[in-house]
Amino acid sequence: xxxxxxxxxxxxxxxxxxxxxxxxxxxxxxxxxxxxxxxxxxxxxxxxxxxxxxxxxxxxxxxxxxxxxxxxxxxxxxxxxxxxxxxxxxxxxxxxxxxxxxxxxxxxxxxxxxxxxxxxxxxxxxxxxxxxxxxxxxxxxxxxxxxxxxxxxxxxxxxxxxxxxxxxxxxxxxxxxxxxxxxxxxxxxxxxxxxxxxxxxxxxxxxxxxxxxxxxxxxxxxxxxxxxxxxxxxxxxxxxxxxxxxxxxxxxxxxxxxxxxxxxxxxxxxxxxxxxxxxxxxxxxxxxxxxxxxxxxxxxxxxxxxxxxxxxxxxxxxxxxxxxxxxxxxxxxxxxxxxxxxxxxxxxxxxxxxxxxxxxxxxxxxxxxxxxxxxxxxxxxxxxxxxxxxxxxxxxxxxxxxxxxxxxxxxxxxx
Ligand SMILES: Cc1ncc(COP(=O)(O)O)c(C=O)c1O
Numbered sequence: 001x002x003x004x005x006x007x008x009x010x011x012x013x014x015x016x017x018x019x020x021x022x023x024x025x026x027x028x029x030x031x032x033x034x035x036x037x038x039x040x041x042x043x044x045x046x047x048x049x050x051x052x053x054x055x056x057x058x059x060x061x062x063x064x065x066x067x068x069x070x071x072x073x074x075x076x077x078x079x080x081x082x083x084x085x086x087x088x089x090x091x092x093x094x095x096x097x098x099x100x101x102x103x104x105x106x107x108x109x110x111x112x113x114x115x116x117x118x119x120x121x122x123x124x125x126x127x128x129x130x131x132x133x134x135x136x137x138x139x140x141x142x143x144x145x146x147x148x149x150x151x152x153x154x155x156x157x158x159x160x161x162x163x164x165x166x167x168x169x170x171x172x173x174x175x176x177x178x179x180x181x182x183x184x185x186x187x188x189x190x191x192x193x194x195x196x197x198x199x200x201x202x203x204x205x206x207x208x209x210x211x212x213x214x215x216x217x218x219x220x221x222x223x224x225x226x227x228x229x230x231x232x233x234x235x236x237x238x239x240x241x242x243x244x245x246x247x248x249x250x251x252x253x254x255x256x257x258x259x260x261x262x263x264x265x266x267x268x269x270x271x272x273x274x275x276x277x278x279x280x281x282x283x284x285x286x287x288x289x290x291x292x293x294x295x296x297x298x299x300x301x302x303x304x305x306x307x308x309x310x311x312x313x314x315x316x317x318x319x320x321x322x323x324x325x326x327x328x329x330x331x332x333x334x335x336x337x338x339x340x341x342x343x344x345x346x347x348x349x350x351x352x353x354x355x356x357x358x359x360x361x362x363x364x365x366x367x368x369x370x371x372x373x374x375x376x377x378x379x380x381x382x383x384x385x386x387x388x389x390x391x392x393x394x395x396x397x398x399x400x401x402x403x404x405x406x407x408x409x410x411x412x413x414x415x
Contacts, residue, residue, distance in 0.1 A: 002021075004021075014378075017367065017368075017371065017378065018038075018371055018376055020032040020033070020034075020036070021033040025040070025052035025053060026051075026052055026053055027051035027052055027053070027054065027392065027394060027395070027396075028040050028051055028052075028391055028392050028394070028395040028396070028399050029052075029399070030052065030376060036374070037374060038371075038374050038375065038376050039374060039375050039376070039391075039399050039402060039403040039406070040052070040376045040391065040392065041370075041375055041376060041377040041389055041390060041391045041403050042376045042377055042378045042388075042390065043390050043391060043392050044262075044268055045236070045262065045378070046204065046235075046236040046237070046241060046262045046263060046348075046390060047262040047263055047268045048263065048268050048392055049239050049240055049241060049262075049263035049266075049305075049392055049393045049394075050263065050266050050267070050305055050308060050309075050314075050392065050393065050394055051392040051394040051395070052268070052392075053267075054266070054267065054305075054308065054394065056304060056307075056308045056311075057266045057267050057301050057304040057305055057308060058267065060300050060301070060303075060304040061267060061297050061300050061301055061304070064080065064296075064297065064300045065297065069296065069300070070296050071296055071297065072292075072296065073294060073296060074289075074291060074293065074294060075104060075289070075293055075294050076294075078294075078296055078299075080296045080297075080299040080300050080303075081104070081294060081296070081299050083299070083300075083303050084299040084300075084302050084303045085102060087303045087306050087307070088102065088302075088303075088306065091306050091307075091310065092245055092306060096245075096246075096249065097254075098254060098275075099277070099278060100258070100275035100276060100277060100278070101275070101276045101277075101278050101281040102273055102274075102275060102276075103115060103273065103274040103275075103276055103281075103283075103288075104271075104272075104273060104293045104294045105272045105273065105274055105288065105290070105293055106272065106289075106290030106291075106292055106293045107261075107270030107271055107272055107290075107292050107293065107295055107298070108138070108261065108270065108272060109137075109138055109233075109235040109236075109259065109261035109262060109272055110137070110138025110139055110140045110143040111138075111140070111272055111290065111293075112235065112259040112260065112261055112272035112273060112274050113137045113138050113140075113142065113143040113146070113198070113233060113235075113259055114138075114140055114142045114143060114288075115274050115288045116196075116198070116231045116257045116259050116274050116276075117129060117142050117143075117146070117195075117196065117198070117231075118142070118283075118288060119257065119274070119276065119280065119282070119283060119288075120195040120196035120229040120231060120256075120257070120280075121195045121196075122282060122283070123195070123229065123280050123282060124195040124196075124227070124228075124229065125195075126192065126193060126194060126195040127162055127192075127195065128162055128163070128164060128191070128192050128193070128194040128195060129145075129146055129162055129163050129164075129194050129195060129196050129197070129198060130163070130164050130165075130166050130180065130194045130196070130197040130198075130228075131146040131147070131148065131163050131164075131165055131166070131197070131198050131199070132148070132165065132166055132167075132168045132169075132199055132200075132203070133148050133165050133166070133167055133168045133171070134148055134168050134171075134203045134206035134207065134209055134381075134382075135147055135148050135165075135198070135199070135200060135203060135206060136148075136149065136152075136200070136203070136204070136205035136206060137198060137200075137233050137235075138235075139152065139155075141156060141158070141160070144156050144160055145160040145161060145162055145163050146163050146198050148165055148206075149205075164183075164191050164194065166179065166180055166197075167179070168203070168206075168209060168211075169211060169212070169215045170209055170210075170211070176215070177215075177218050177219065177222050180222060181222065184226060193226060193228065194228055195228070195229060196228060196229040196230070196231050196256075196257075197219065197223060197228055197229075197230055197231065198231040198232075198233055199211070199219070199230075199231070199232060199233065200232075200233050200234075200236070200237065201216060201232060201234070201237060201242075201247040201248050201251075202237045202242060202247060202344075202345050202348055204236040204237055204348060204380060204388070204390075205236070205380050205381075206380065206381060207343075207350060207352065207380050207381020207382065207385070207386040208343045208344050208348055208349060208350030208352075208380065208381070208386055208388055209343065209381075210343060210344065210345045213250055213251040213252075214251075216248060216251035216253055217251050217252065217253055220251075220253040220254075220255075223256070229256045229257065229280065230253075230255045230256045230257075231255060231256065231257045231258070231259065232246075232247070232248050232255040232257075232258050232259070233259045234246055234247050234248070234258050234259060234260055235259055235260060235261045235262055235272070236262055236348075237345075237348055238258070238260050238262075238263075238264075239260065239262065239263035239264055239305075240263075240309060240314055240315065240318060240346075240393055241263070241318075241346055241347055241348055241390075241393070242318075242345045242346035242347070242348065243315055243318050243319055243322065243345075243346040243347075244315065245309075245315075246258065247345075256276075256277050256280060257274055257275060257276050257277070257280065258274070258275040259272070259273070259274055259275075260272065260273045260274075260275070261273070263305070264298075264302050264305075265295070265297075265298035265299075265301045265302050265305070266301040266302055266304055266305025266306075266308070267297075267298070267301035267305070269295055269297055269298040269301055270292070270295055270298060271295050271298035271299070271301075271302060312394070314393050314394070317393065317394070318346055318347050318393050319346075321347055321391075321393070321395060321397070321400055322344075322345075322346045322347050322349070324397065324400055324401070324404075325344070325347070325349050325389055325400070325404065326342070326344065326349060328401075328404045328408075329342045329349065329351060329389075329404075330342060332404075332408050333351055333407065333408055333411055334351075336408075336411050336412060336415050337356045337411075337415045339355040339356035340352065340353065340355075340356050340411075340415075341354070341355070343386075344389070347389075347390065347391060347393055348388070348389075348390050349388075349389045349390075350380065350381070350386040350387060350388050350389065351363075351386065351387045351389070351407075351411075352381065352385060352386045353366070353385050353386070353387070354381070354382070354383075354385040354386075356415065357385065361383075361384075362414050362415060363379050363384060363385045363386065363387050364379065364384060365410075365414045366387055366407065366410040366411055366414055367379050367387055367410075369409075369410035369413060369414065370406050370407055370410050373406045373409070373410070374406065375403050375406040375407065377389065377403075377407065378390075387407065389404075389407070391403065
């Protein structure tokens with residue numbers, strides 16, 4: 001039994017899907033201790049949009065450390081934070097006509113979600129929150145309360161209060177907005193008007209489920225009509241994953257709050273932010289704090305990542321790569337079984353085995369076969385039935401094709 005199996009808590013998970021010891025990584029390749037090479041289509045669950053050890057970002061962080069730049073400062077003013085804020089304002093917010101205050105929350109995505117929920121309640125004086133079926137927002141109690149998965153909710157070990165789950169528009173046969181309108185205006189519905197609605201424009205852990213532009217616009221209008229705070233959780237599909245920097249830009253809407261984490265630091269370093277419309281920025285000083293909010297190396301990486309994105313035209317590259325993935329899936333994987341489904345946007349795409357696999361776990365067998373053939377890929381959705389294709393945005397075309405061919409061969413073997 002190795003040291004991990006012997007001493008690490010049973011809660012470990014990804015090491016069960018990929019049971020080797022990784023020691024090195026470069027852009028879209030990872031290497032284990034025996035020198036075996038793997039193409040990475042998992043991307044640190046979306047934390048490595050710029051690839052592993054991206055040289056452009058790495059050199060800035062090394063330079064910063066070697067110059068004895070501040071490494072820890074809670075939320076004091078620092079040069080690194082100031083430079084990141086300036087860059088974010090100039091290159092991300094202003095060109096999009098966005099006016100947000102930036103809250104540096106403690107470094108995990110779930111903490112940003114907790115902060116946004118607290119702030120929505122404080123602003124409205126209401127307690128309830130609406131979330132969509134299929135949602136995932138993190139593992140701390142507040143975030144779990146707005147996440148719909150049965151088994152992770154059970155792990156809370158206590159009742160999770162305050163959330164009304166609304167059927168996701170893509171699976172609800174009726175009009176989802178009319179449904180919400182009905183339950184918040186009918187005094188006999190038993191449902192109070194919520195403080196906020198929290199959503200992922202593309203549910204990632206939920207199985208790559210893409211909300212339409214029109215639905216996002218209708219939801220924005222619904223929130224405006226009823227004075228409900230719209231929180232978009234862009235933790236997994238922001239930072240260029242769907243093409244544009246924010247995943248909701250395609251709908252031309254401005255949420256009241258946005259949570260960001262994962263790839264915001266550009267280098268897989270812990271960092272999270274909540275973007276807040278100025279009129280909602282009413283936390284008192286230190287009302288939401290944490291020792292490790294404001295990771296200084298992450299600020300340095302985050303600024304470099306935004307510059308890299310511009311310099312290397314990552315938005316165009318994402319569009320080109322996304323087309324390669326969707327063409328490949330449509331032309332070479334879907335024809336293998338007419339019950340397979342394909343969904344996605346930009347560089348998050350999924351092959352859904354739900355209807356093709358019956359009571360077998362073909363998605364699991366495919367992912368495992370891919371790993372044996374040098375591809376790291378994860379699953380998502382109900383019963384993990386969706387194979388999620390999510391490489392770094394920087395992936396080279398030959399690596400992308402090679403990874404897709406590994407998936408094709410695995411599907412051929414098991415379908
Ligand atoms: C949409 C979304 N929100 C929140 C989180 C939680 O982020 P973290 O794992 O950093 O707490 C995740 C993580 O996968 C996520 O995908």
